Amino acid sequence: MQQSQTRFTISTQGQALYEFTREVADWISDTGIETGLLTLFCRHTSASLLINENAAPAVKRDLLRWLSKAAPEGDTYEHDDEGPDDMPAHIRTMLTGASLSIPVADGRMVLGTWQGIYLAEHRAMPHRREIVAHLLGERVSEV
């Protein structure tokens, strides 16, 4: 049993879903681990991680629209000193979460056909977001 860690940095340009499935898959290949558990962790309170449809771009826009409507900028928040998009960003982060856990088999994440891994940026200004990846497992395919 062995483990490996790395960090992915994503430069964001406003509210959007940024896919990084390929980058994670490549890193897993590099580690040589065939069977195990991948954990992704987002080190921020106004950006989050989620898994969703990777085919139709309209799905991503609808997901963001839903979050914008559920926790809108126009609402009255007690915490408003960091701009109108700050408190909505914290709420949207709470709803989507900071971590993802994905088993690995045969050297690949066990994602379904339509699943992509996204960083969800909830702030309007450009940010540099950091995601820690942790992989625990073995270099053998059978468990």
Place this chain on the structure above:
Amino acid sequence: MQQSQTRFTISTQGQALYEFTREVADWISDTGIETGLLTLFCRHTSASLLINENAAPAVKRDLLRWLSKAAPEGDTYEHDDEGPDDMPAHIRTMLTGASLSIPVADGRMVLGTWQGIYLAEHRAMPHRREIVAHLLGERVSEV
């Protein structure tokens, strides 16, 4: 330290919460692992995993009603070519999540008395849903 993986398949018949706590518990027993970490991962973008009350069936219905109201079928979505229940299903999946992490002690998940594990089906038509289970741990009770 050792690990084990399996897949649970659940045939769904429309929007509902499908409990599979017992199936997971039985599989953990079979592995012989006494202390460790269980991960469950749902391979879909219109069905999700959640833990909630396992006693009163009315709770399950209220949870589903809340999700139906929060992301209703009647709303206008840009992505609507797969039916009126498709985009709401993606949103409800985003809100509830694809993975669960549950420690194992003395050969059992450390679930509270009232906690059950559910697959949440968000589509109206019957589906065959696949959940990957990964267990990492040891055959000894003390750590």
Place this chain on the structure above:
Amino acid sequence: MQQSQTRFTISTQGQALYEFTREVADWISDTGIETGLLTLFCRHTSASLLINENAAPAVKRDLLRWLSKAAPEGDTYEHDDEGPDDMPAHIRTMLTGASLSIPVADGRMVLGTWQGIYLAEHRAMPHRREIVAHLLGERVSEV
């Protein structure tokens, strides 16, 4: 590779976010594990775990206000025999989740500067909440 488990008990006094980042950090230090994976699991269906801003107290209040508004006590629920705050508590638990996964590096959780770990209590009456912590890893810093 080794693992360690413990339980944190938090006495709650009504709906609020109770931070216990320090307690978790101290326990990780005690285990001597330098590199690994931490899992926190909340054994309840009306309290949950979340990571959010640890600086401005107003953020915590705004998060709770949002949850109160999203799943309000005044709504009509089929399940209402355990009090008006019970079903809203189950819904808020569903939205925020029972488990957190956080990588550990150099003996510390890889939390961002502004991230704190919170137990979210969703019931009005005092409760004794139990969180299971599981840590898997090694006593070496490099992986």
